Structure formats: C-alpha cells, structure tokens
Amino acid sequence: MKARTKKLTALLLTGCIASTGLLSGCQSNNESQKTASDVSGTSAASGDGKKESSDNGTETTELDIFIDMNWWPVDTFTGIIPEEIEKKTGVKLNLTIAADDNQLGLMIASKELPDLVFTTKDLDRLSSSEFCYSYNELIEQYAPDFEPEELLVNIAKSFSTDDNYYTLLNCLSTNEEWEQAPAGAPGQACIYYRKDIYEAMGSPKLETTEDLMDVCAKVQEEYPDMVPLGLGGFWKLQPISAWLGASGGNTYQMQEDGSVVHYTSAPEYKEYLQYANEMAQKGYITAEAYANENENDSHQQAYSGSCFLYTWYLSPSSLQTLNTESQKINPDAQWAVLQPLGQANYNTTKGWAGTFISKSCKNPEKAIQFVQYMFSEEGRHLSKWGREGIEYTLDEQGLPVFSDEWKETKKDPDAMNEKYNQYFYLGVTGVDELLGDYMDMAEEDLADCTAYKDGYVNYPEIAIATPVSSSDEGVIEAKLKEMLKAEEAKVIFSSDEEEFEKNYANLQENAKKIGVDQLNEYMTEKVKEVKAEYGL
Template sequence: MCNLKRVLSLILAAMLIFSTVACGGNEDDPSSSTPSTSEKSELSESKSDSPYPDPNNPVKFTFFADCTWLPYDNLDGITGKEIERLTGVSFDFIKATDSEQLNLMLASGDLPDLIMTGSSAKQSKLSRSDISYAYNELIAQYAPDWEIPEIEKNINSYYSEDDNFYMLRNEFNTIDQILTSETVGPNFGQMHMREDIYKALGSPSMNNKEEFYEVLSQVKEKYPDMVPMVFNPRELGSIAQLVGIDYGMPTDENGNYSHVMSDPKYYDFMLTFNELYKNGYLLKENFTYENDDQIFQYASNGNAFIITHYAGNDDQTFTGMVKSVDENASFVQVPLMEDWNYTLGVSGWSGLFITQECQDPETAIKFMRWAKEPVNQITTMMGVQGEDWELLDDGGFAPLPKFTEALESGNKDALYTPVSFLVAATDYIRESNNFYANATPATKEIYKDATQRANWSNVVYLCYPKSGSDERIIMNDLSDLESEYLSLLGTAETQEEFDKVYNEMITIAEEIGLAQLNEYLSTTYQSLSEELGTK
C-alpha cells in the first residue's frame, strides 16, 4: 500500500482548498437585490417512519452550489453513486458561474430544490420562511428523534430573524464535543524545528522565552551557516506564545475582546521580533517575505533550524523537503510552551438550504440527517467503505488502494466528485481527524495538549465586522498598518528607535478608529455570547 501519511496529506490538502475558499465569498454581498417572496408551503404527513431516506424510492434533487471554483461540474462520481445506492438520493447539479448568480436567482424566485453557499450574507437571505424550509420544523415533522444541540441551533438561527434555523453549517461542533473527542487535530500557528539538530544540542528545554532564546543562541554558535529561525509574516500566532498573548482573540486591559494592538502584551510581542532580529536569530529580509514559497525554501535547502507555519502536519511536509538535501534531517513540531494561549474559533462554514420549491422536503431533511452521521460523513467524502476507505480503531479513517491510486494520479476529483462539504455534512471534528490521523505520535500529543488548553469559541468568528461597514474598513486599515510597521519595529536598531516607531504606529491606529473597532468587537462578542448561550 502507498505511504499512508503521504496519502492523507494529499486528502487533507484537497479538503483545505474546499474549506478555506469561501463558496461565492464569505463577504457580505454587494448586491442590493431583494429576494422575491412566495407563499410558505404546508408540510405533508410523513411517508415513512424511517429516520433516513428509502433507497428503494429514488429522488433526484435539483441542487445549486454557490462555488465557481469547484473542480468538477457534476456529482456523478463514485461518491455520488454510493450515496444514491445507500439513500436513493441523486442530484441534478448546477455549479455557479459567478458570484452574482445566486442573487439573481433569489431576486427572480426561480429556485432549485437545494442551495448550498458559504457566504454569510447569502445565508441570511436564504434564512427566511418564504424562501426556505426551517430545519427545526422539518425535523419536528419528519425526524423527531434527531437531536440538535441547543448551541448549534442558536448558531444557525443567528442568520434568521424569526428564531428558526434554516441550515446546519458544516465544520461546526460544540465546545463540549470537541473537548471530549480523542482525535481532534486543531490547526494553529506553530513552530517546526530540525529534530536532528535539536538532538545534537542535547534536546534542551524550550518551555519559555528565555530557554527558547538560549537554544537559538546555541544554534547560531554551533551552526554558523544556518539561520536560527524563519517566521512566516502571515502567521504570527506561533511567536505569540513567547509572551503569552492570545493572537486568536486578544483582549484589552479589562479582558474585553479587542484588536490586538490594544492588548497589554502587544508591546512585548512586537519587541520580541526586534529581539530576535538584533540577536541575529532572524534575517532582516525575513520581514519582507510575501509568500509561503519564500519560507519553504529554508526547508528545501536545509538552512533553517526553526520555521513557523501551521500545526496541520507541516512538520512532515518540511521533513519531506529537507530529506532531498539531507537524508538524516527531519522536522518536528515544538511542544507548546508554558505561556501558550490561543483561541480557536469554531462557528461553521457552508450551509445547505431546502427551498420552498423543493419537491420532497421530507426526503431532503432525512438525507441531511443521514449525511451528518459520523460514518456517512466519510462516505460523502471518499466513497465506498471497504473499497475506498476503512475505519481505524482510534475513530479516524484511512484510504484504501483504490482511492489512493486515484488520488496520486490526479483523478480523485473527476472519479469521486466529493459531496461532503457541498451538503454541509462534515463537522469540525471529522475534518480535523485528517490532521490527527496523519500525525506522528509526538504531534498527536501536541494536538491533545492544544485541544485541552485552547480557548475554544463558537462566537468569536461571528464578531467579524460586515463587509462595507465602518468597522470592517477600520479593521482592514489596521491590518495593513500592522503589516507595514512589523518590519519597521522588527528591524529597529535601538530601543529608542523601536519606541518611537511603536508610538507612531499606535497614534496612527487611534486616528484610523481603533477605539471604535474595539467597542464594536467587545459589545458584539458579549451580546452574541448571551444570545447564543456559548462563548
């Protein structure tokens, strides 16, 4: 069998493309069109007591996906055929041609049976009783024993104005569900170090900033041709642990959610970059890097001890790179330090809507229940159990040779046409199982540590200001300001120069509207936490 870790890495890479690119965009829609309204349909009596669709009574749904970037145009592959065999459900699939197509469909009232979108603005437009069926009403009528956690109901009803929920977003779990899972592989900013060099140094402790600096000093002294550390400018969270700042959800001096520039630890955070540079642990040009390839070159040529990126199995990716120049070299993730402090948001992404035009809402909601069962989530991703994939003892899963061959030949999408995220089937735990399944034993321990220590939040991502709002403009401007001044602060030659540049940056931030944004983030987080019953 082909190397399992390599295969799972490829699967994960494909899934990340789907889960990080917003279907039709995650921004508010610029269109001002108003959805047309139609009369709400009455629900008929249930045709069957079964909680799932009847495979002997086939139903083909018209299905629109708000995904212009999808690499296939139908759902007729192995995954779709297995779904049809098990449930009787198939799809007349329509892929969006542009980001405005769904808006035009809503304006005209000409809607298919099912609609999928990852755009929060479009999800709000679709979360109306004259446009879509409310899931809670369908569940009560046709699947009364399907229990949805109250928090999940609240998260999804957030997008409607009538307290009903019209979707169940994928990539969501409650905090309790995450904390009790044994196979979560959370993805966060992380440091990766050369294991061979670390062992040659005697595997010294790196549990805090002082110890970390001491190890970098030894690397600089004993390996003068090597860069002690390379950081990714678009990922600063891994370095945040050196001062204990929560880069995922920074807070002001009163503990209120705020922009990171208002966090009391932000000064020390920026000063850390300056210390790393002045001590010779970072190169000056590192502050000018603009893409991942500029970072990855240090793994490929073996010239860096520490590389920062993400926890999602990048240690194995970097190991594969460095072995091309040194067969004995390898990378491992740095265990979390004592001041590691990180908020990980889990609010969901795409949603599947059952429109008022749906020919068979009973089968549609029963299909959703079927698709969200843990084993069926894998079926919607990978096809036939026992032929394409198998369950593992730890609750994860692994591909079988048939799937592996399609993956490595580049034919996976064409042959399988994965349906999982399109029907909002896979939850956060199942998605992150891929990281965990692919991890080394040492990385699995880091994942477990991070899962228990992280500040999980179902709310924080919902506080992001809407596109076009004053607060969103302020946030974007502050992001640009921070990027511009990171280089100036990091490469300041004296403490006096650093303080002058830092105070200049904060003054500009205040002029941009830092206080206004902080007020918005704090009040929005507090009100949503109370409204949704979670943090």
Template sequence: MKRKLLSLLLCAACVGTLLTGCQMTDSTEGASAAAEPESTAEGESAGTENGVEEASAGDAVKLDLYIDFTWYPTDSWSGIIPETLTEKGGVAFDVTRSADDSQLGLMIASGDLPDVIFTSNEIDRLCDSGLCYSYDELIEQYGVDWEPSAERVAIAKTHNANPEDAHFYTILQNYNTNEEWAKAKGVVPSLSCVYYRKDIWEKLGSPEMETMEDLINVCKMVQEQYPDMIPVNAGNPTWRLSPFACWYGAGNEFIYEDETSGKVAFADTTSQFYDYLKYANRLYREGFYPEENLAITNEDDAKQQAINGKCFIYEWNSRPTQLVQLNTATQANVEGAEWAAMPIPDEARTIVRANAGWSGMFISKKCKDPEAAIRMIAYMNSEEGQHLALWGREGIEYELDENGVPQFSDEWKETIKDEDEMHKKYNNSFFLCTTELDEGYTYYSGADEEVVADFSKNIDKIVNYPELAIALPVSTSDMGIIRAKLKEAREAELVKLYTAPSDEVFESSYKEYMKLLDQIGVQELNQYMTDEVAEIKKNFNF
C-alpha cells in the same frame, strides 16, 4: 443591532417553526419561482438520504463550486471520496479555486456568481437574500430532511447583511461545543505550531529546547554552525510568527483584556501583543529571519524553503499528519532530514481560540439547480456525509472503535504520508460541512504516541471562547468597516515593528501604531465587542 437579533434567534420553537411549520413568506414565494426544476419531494423513494437516490457520476447533477481560498489543496472533484459523495448526495462539482483574495468580491459586485460558493471572507456579504437562497426556505420548499441545531442557526444568522432578516444562508463548518471538546480524547484543537529540524538539533548536541529563551539559544547555535540556513522561517503568510503570538496569549484577533470584567480588546492594543512584538523583533534583530521572508504571500513558497533544507524552524498547523507529510517531502530532497514539533512551553500564557465555525457554503441565486444543491449540502452535513468527506467509506477506509474514533486501514495510513498521493487517490480535502473534532481525528487517529504527546503537552492552556467570533461585526456595518481598516493598517505597521533596528525605533513605531489604531476607531470597536460579547454569553449560556 446584533443583540436584538440574538435575543430572537435562540428561541428553538421559532427555529423549528421556520423549518417545518410556517406558511411561506413573500420572499419564499420568490425563491420558489426562481428555483428550477420543480420539487420532486412527492416522488421520493423510501430509504434515500434527504430524498436523493444514489447516483452514478453520469446521472449526477453538475454544479459549479467556487472555493474562495488561494491555498486550498485541490481544485479537482476527483478521487474515491468525492466520487462517493456524488453517489450519495447526487451532485458532482466542477471546482474553481480562487486566484487571489479579491476575486470573489469582484464577482459579488458584478452579480456574476457561480452555483455554490465556499468562503470565509465574504460570509457577511453572501448572507443576503438578494444574492443567495436561504437554507431554511429551500429546506421547506423541497421537503429536505435536515434541521440544523438552534445554536448553529443562531450563529449563522449573526452574519446576516440585514439584521432583521429571519432566514439563514449557511451553516458554518468546523465547529464543536466546548462540552464536546472536553469529552474528546487523544486529539488537539488546530493551532499554529513550531516545527524544527530534529536531525540538526541532535547534531548540535540536543540542547535544551523547552522554553522560548531555549529556542533563541538553539537558533544562535544553528546560525553559527549552519550559516547558510535560515534559523526561523517567517515566510508562511497564514502562520507567520503566529506560534509566538499564541504563546504570549495574543494569537486571536480579539482577546479578553480583563476576563473578570468582560472587557474585550483588539489584540494588538493589549500588553500581551506588545510582549509578542518584542519577542518577534528580537528574533529579527538576532538575524534569525530575513526581511524578505515577510514579503512572501504564498504558503507554498515558504514551504519550499522548509522541504529544501533551507530553514531550521517552520511554522505550520499542529497536526501529526502534516508533520509526516513535511518529513516525507523534505526527506525526498535532504537525506536524513527529520522534523519534530516543539511542544507548547510551560511558560506560555492562556492560548486563546475563538472558533464558532470559520467558513460556509452558499447557494447563489444564479444556481442552476438549488434543489440539488441544498440536498447535497444537507447530506454533507449529516453524520454519514461528514465522516465520508474526511475519513472515506466506513468498513473500507476506517472502522469506528468503542469511543467513536476512526481507526484507519493500512492502505490509508500509508497513502496519507504523501500529500500529493493522498489528494490523487482519496482526496479528503473537501471539508465543506465537517466538524472540527472529526477533522481533528483525521490527523490524530493512529499517530505515533510520542508525537501526540508533543502536540498534547500543556493542552490545558488552550481555551476556546466562541463568543469572540460570534460577536464580530457584520463587514458592511460601521463597526465592520472599522475592523476592516484596522486589519488593513496592521499589515504594513507590523512589518515596521518586526524589523525595527533598535529599542528606540521599536518604541517609536509602536506608539505611532497605537495612535493610528485610535484614529481608525479601535476604542469604539473594543467597546462594541465588549457589549456584544456580554449579550452573546447571556443568550448562548457560554
């Protein structure tokens, strides 16, 4: 059980012993035998980072890096930032981006794995001593100067395929504590956002657009005066209609059905999700988005509708830099086009996030040089490496102000307006080991104050419950299999609900969906999550 594991994980002394003082176990000896070349720790030079001297591209170790995301913005380890990471960390990656969502699963099944893997969907399967090296054993073996915090180690271990396994195989990136977020200024957590064509809105007479009902009224005006334009783009598969789910309090996979009692539920079974579905169905029945949008599986295809002036609303991530890029791309095709972000409405409910990190790097047992891999990962997890990956070189691309916030050069600020040029010149897309807060500063630092105000409005409605992520069952467990079946079932069933032609059909389809979830085992999973969350909150002091 995960609860048993968590009780053991949070003993900092045990973690420290694992990293610095314990005698090598049998599995460690196995790793040692397989991990070629031999450690060079004794010959490390003073002043190097994790024992790695700065290397030129020609001297660097070449390793394969598999990126398990079809949407990833780049597949080239090139540009100022990757090249500098190589100089500092000693590794140059040959990057492969996943062609589809099943590709890595097939590679795992065949045992044919690349050197290093960056994934979110296959974390549970790769936290396995039969497939990957454990970080702690490699750190010990090669004398790497890196000790992740007890909390980060504990979070990583909750994904272990074997609950009794004492090792950890990754450190999940993109995480900060709620306390760190509370101290942050001028930056908003990543959320799904409604972008709308401000120039069209102004031509309509700048009607009220403060509430979800206002949005519907404005879309009716768009529909009447711009009949060739899709009022609401529901095509982006990552962000499809998700701002509305967030505003109704049902944007996370699991939410507190009753926070006082601690009862946790699969969001689709809650009244909040029902209300969201009714709103999404209303948008469809008003004719605001076509059913064909729901069949789009590639984010770029949906984005093309936006940048070619074919839609009034586009759902995407809430980042000022992405707003700038959306405007730049659209204005190249549509003269006078301007996008703006719709703030979180006042009537929005509590917006639930569950972020304890969402992806991690793994060193497979097929890795040509596990020592080089763990040293590179250790460097990229250092503060210097994290900042370099996102912000470039300190003193050149950015300077830190008195609050520790990066202030970027004029050249950086000009380049970032063009997404393609940014990837080509700087390429700060390799957020493999970075924190969520540092990533946020990348998007918000130096942004227009009015734009930041739009993104920041009603920020007090956003709440992060990391325990809802940490409690998720391992994918290979009984509860993990139920969860996978629920997620598979919802794809087809939600389309029926989105496109129901009448209230009667909607209610009938909703009842059938709830019946299907019960048959799959949603109530058992809800109870599991409730119990796990209670234990995690106690162990982590959330």
C-alpha cells in the same frame, strides 16, 4: 468593384468587432436575478445543471464551487471519497480555487458567483438575498427533513443581513467536546522543527521562549546558511504570539476584567512585538519571509532545508507533508512538532467555513440536498474518514479505526489526496476532523501535538459578537487590519530600540485615529449580550 468589396469587408469587420465588444460587455447574468420563489419550479428533473449518467445509473448534476482558500491542496473532485459522495448525492463538483484574498470580493461586486461558494470570509455580505438563497427557504421547499443544529443556525443568523440564514459553518465543536477528544488538538498555529539538526546540535534545552532565542543563535552559528525561523505565509509569528500571552492570530482578546479588546490594545501585544523585533534584529527571521502571504510559496523554504524552525498549522498532514517533501531533497531531513513554549493558545471561532448557494446556482434543489448530506453523520464521516467498513470501522467507543491501506497511503500526502481526497469536509464538526487527522498518528508525534490541547479554550461568544462588515465597528475592524499589515511589519523590523518605540507609538496612534477605542467598547458590551442570549 475591388474598392466596393474592400468597403464591404471593412463594414462587416467593424460590425463584427463592435457587436462582439458590446455583447461581451453587456452580458447579463439573468440567473443571478432569480428569487427563491422563481426557482420553486426548478428541480433536478427540470434544472439547467449539466447532467450525465453516473456509475449507478442515476443522473449526476454538476455544480461549480469556488473554494476561497488559495492554499487548498486539491483542485479536482476526484478520488475514492469524492466519488462516493457523488454516488450518494448525485452531485459532482467543479472546483475553482481562489487566486488571492481579493478574488471573492471581486466576484461579489460583479455578481459573478458560481453555484456554490465555500468561504471563511465575507460571511455577512454573502448572507443576503441579493446574492444567495437562504437555507431556511430551500429546506422548506426541497429538504423538509433537514434539521440543522440550532446552535449552527443561530450562529449563521448572527451575521445574516435579514432573519434568514444562508449557510452553516463547519468545524464547530464545544469546549467540552474538545476536552473529551481522545487525542490531538484543535486547529491552531504551531512550530515545526528539524529534529535531525536539533539532535546534531546536542539537543539543547528548548522549553521556554528564552530557550528558543538561544537555540536560534546556535543554529545561526552552526548552520550559517539556514534561517533559524521560517514563516509559513499567513501563520507568520502566531505561535510565538500565543506563547507570550498575546493574541496568537486572533483579532480579539478576552481580558482578566471581562472586557474584550482588539489585540493591539492588549498589554501583552507590545511584549510580543519586542520579542519579534529582537528576532528580526538578530537575523532569526527575514523580511522576505514575513512579507510573503502565499502559504504554498512559503513552504518551499522548509522543503528546501533553508530554515530550522517553521511556523504552520498544527496537523498530522502538515507534518507528513514537511517530511515527505523535505526528504525528496534531503533523505535525512526529519521534522517534528515543537511543544508549546509558553501560554496555551485560545481561539475565537464560531465554526470555520460555510457553503453558500448563490442565486446563480443551476440547481438549488440538488445543492441544498447536497449540503444536507454533507452535514449528516454519514456525510461528515465519509468526507473525512472514508467509507465505513472499508477505510474505517468504529470501535466500542465510537472512534474510527483506520485500515492498513489508509494508514500506508497517508504517509504520502500527495498519494492520499490522489487516492482518497479528504478535502471535501464541508459539513464536519471540529472533532470529526480531529479524529480523522489524529487517530492513526504515531505515538511520539501524537504526544507533541496533543500538548497543544492543554489549556486551550475557545470563545465562540467573541466570534458571534464580531461586527458585520457594513457597520461602523466593522469598518473600524477592517481599517485596523489594513493598517496593521504595514505598521506591524515596520515595528517588528525596526533597526533599534529607539526606532521600535517610535514605530510602536505610531501604530498605537493610528489605531486610536481609526477608532480602536470605539471598537473595544462595542465588543465588550456585545460579548456580554451574546453570552446572555446564547447561554455561553
């Protein structure tokens, strides 16, 4: 009897283990098989999304969103701005922040996409009916009054796998709009410096890249425990590259003869690498900082006072964060923006990030209506500036004037994120973002930042011409990127001139093997076509 019970227990256990394993492995994603026509009957009323009653009595739909940026500073849809967005749209977002660069690729491969995906990458792969709903079909069914800007639609179609468009990119503004912006500069890499230390050293001349080298030497001599130049993860040496006339972090570079080449083919590239190599040989930058891709980890060197200069994204909130966090450790620490020391940067952007509505979205109707609101003037301003009449009012020129409470809170980035939370700017234009960031900035810092606008130019035609990832040229571009991760580091950290020349020649040889010439030829022709087609 006892043996029989044992046998039965063993049987049951085995059965349970087997069935659990099989069921979890074979879990199908039925939602992802839905087509646009399948959902025509799915509405907010009949949708599967979790619903709860919001403050104003209307039902709230919860949508899961994947934010494909591992540096995203907030991880909840809370604060005055998100709550107001929720009231206006009836949508509450549940956030998942990317752990690394490869996570989205893995999600696409396994077709495990949440309701919404907000990303700057994989735009062409996601622009497919296999993974996402097309905006045009959803707009036709659920938001017929949503009329996105023609340029945004055309840009989205330029990387789509069919004739539909699957997203709209935010943060796009024309060169004329940037020019007319009253203050600040378009988003780009910059260098921050420790003003207190700079002044303690007697404010040495710092106007050119040669001066920068001299100042680094002085820092090394007077502050041996400090690394002269800290590198902010992804931003690495981008500002220096731009000042020396190289790509400044852009993949392609417009040449004087009108051709468009991959940045490794531009003549200024070698000059930049030589400068970087000199910095590395003299110990002004460290291999460890160069290897670190995670922005949040990189910031620690700046906060802890381990570096004098720090490369990062140009924005008042970055400056504020540096000061707030550093002063927690050293109350005398004072960061400021270093004005450009050479040529102005350029950009090749067709917008920044797009929101995709995946085929597994619980409620596509609510999702497209949410996107519609985020791209409306009200939604754009609310997401970046707060509530009109409370957080800001518009002056006679239509520019936001912020409340004292807003300005006071902004002095502490953490408090700002907690109280207001400006990080759901899914549909803003570049200038909306700029005004939200700069209109309440102190005069002195504002002048330093605005200096980055002089000579700045954007080439959207290059961005639109960029090959889709599945094309031959797209593969070449991806392979070059992969190759350069290691080879560029080798060149920059070469121990002497001979090794530098050898590593540089090797880098160029590898680029040729991968097909950089074919890519350059393609881009030059394609940009001409795009300019003619879009009238740019």
